[in-house]
Amino acid sequence: MKILITGGAGFIGGNFCHYMVEKYPNDKFVCLDALTYAGNMETLADILDRQNFKFVKGNICDTEFVDQLFAEEKFDIVVNFAAESHVDRSIQNPKIFLESNVIGVQTLMDACRKYKVARFHQVSTDEVYGDLPLDRPDLFFHEDTPLHTSSPYSASKASADLLVMAYYRTYQLPVTISRCSNNYGPYQFPEKLIPLIIKKAQNNEKLPIYGKGENVRDWLHVLDHCSAIDLIIHKGKVGEVYNIGGHNERTNLEVVKTILKVLGKPESLISFVTDRPGHDRRYAIDPEKITKELGWKPKYNFDTGIVATIKWNLDNQAWLSHVESGEYQNWLKKQYKD
Ligand SMILES: NC(=O)c1ccc[n+]([C@@H]2O[C@H](COP(=O)([O-])OP(=O)(O)OC[C@H]3O[C@@H](n4cnc5c(N)ncnc54)[C@H](O)[C@@H]3O)[C@@H](O)[C@H]2O)c1
Known part of the structure; x- marks a missing residue:
């Protein structure tokens, strides 16, 4: 079996490459990544010399390049992680989100059709469902919850989901979609909440929290996301959407306070900043379908997973300092100027 993993130099794709290369030594994996600011070869350093792994630099929007790669490699499965992934960046510059994410x-799907790939899996997000009210803890996102997006990022991901289902209906392309909640774990780029807070708290810097920190996210360890996708591409039903989440809802403030407690830092570092425009209030996934139909269960709970993630960040300072390029520093200053 030959599997293409796009966006494999990023956070979740990188973890998925590690997970799959280790678990399936007899399969072959090709990682395709454009190495944007979010992609980092150091994330793949441990597996670059594995016989069943190969890295190719390229852009999933480049039709000629993608066609040539598919003609040469003859993939059985394509798993698409490649995307612009940060909501704040999508508010500053939506166009690149439409290009990469749609x-x-x-x-990729045109190449799958042409070269008769047996499965195209689109890695989507729970953000396509919009948000839930804070005062209705009984409500969850189900696979048939209407798409109702808030940011250019989530709108681009929802557009892709619609296109994927259209290719299934129109061309019978064998597709699956997964919609996961917020991930945390090793190799996460330090613009996202958890690694950003760990880094700043460590340096005794102010911790920027949007609004009052009341927004709720449903956290899942990245390796639990990987095991869910592994199940879907091997056992999932073509044409189906699967929600992935582990019922680990926390307010942003709770997450920040947990990190401060583990690091032994004072809560006085917390600094509330102007809220993100259109900020989603609460995300909460109902994972019943993947649990019942495919037997998926997460291994991590948030309380142990966050401690392991903090430790990973403290132990991997070299990786962190290398991914923080000049471009990232400029973006950070602009984003949190107040
Ligand atoms: N991070 C989360 O909490 C989360 C949750 C649910 C779903 N997702 C989805 O999972 C996927 C991966 O997210 P992530 O957090 O790992 O993102 P990331 O930003 O860390 O990584 C994205 C990777 O894609 C690459 N890439 C971007 N545009 C490309 C292009 N045009 N061609 C080739 N490569 C390109 C980047 O170089 C990077 O390596 C995304 O599709 C995202 O929407 C993320």
């Missing part, structure tokens, strides 16, 4: 998906 046109890129169309380009």
Whole structure:
């Protein structure tokens, strides 16, 4: 079996490459990544010399390049992680999100059709469902919850999901989609909440929290996301959407306070900043379908997973300092200027 993993130099794709290369030594894996600011070869350093792994630099929007790669490699399965993934960046510059997250998906699916790939799996997000009210803890996102997006990022991901289902209906392309809640774990780029807070708290810097920190996210360890995708591509039903989540809801403030407690830092570092425009209030996934139909269960709970993640960040300072390029520093200053 030959599997293409796009976006494999990023956070979740990188963890998925490690997970799959280790678990399936007899399969072959090709990682395709454009190495944007979020992609980092150091994330793949441990597996670059494995016989069943190969890295290729390229853009999923480049039709000619994608066509040539598919012609040469003859993939059985394509798992698409490649995307612009940060909501704040999508508010600053939506265009690149439409290019990578929509046109890129169309380009990959056209190649899948042409070269008769047995499965195209689109890694989507719970953000396509919009948000839930804070005062209704009984409500959850189900696979048939209507798409109702808030940011250019989530709108681009929802557009891709619609296109994927259209390719299934129109061309009978064998597709699956997974919609996961917020991930945390090793190799996460330090613009996202958890690694950003760990880094700043360690340096005794102010911790920027949007609004009053009341927004609720449903956290899942990245390796639990990987095991869910592994199950879907091997046992999932073509044409189906699977929600992935572990019922680990926390307010942003709770997450920050937990990190401060583990690091032994004072809560006085917390600094509330102007809220993100259109900020989603609460995400909460109902994972019943993947649990019942495919037997998926998460291994981590948030309380142990966050301690392991803090430790990983403290132990991997070299990786962190290398991914923080000049471009990232400029973005950080602009984003949190107040
Ligand atoms: N991070 C989360 O909490 C989360 C939750 C649910 C779903 N997702 C989805 O999972 C996927 C991966 O997310 P992530 O957090 O690992 O993102 P990330 O930003 O860390 O990584 C994205 C990777 O894609 C690559 N990439 C971007 N545009 C590309 C292009 N045009 N061609 C080739 N490569 C390109 C980047 O170089 C990077 O390596 C995304 O599709 C995202 O929407 C993320």
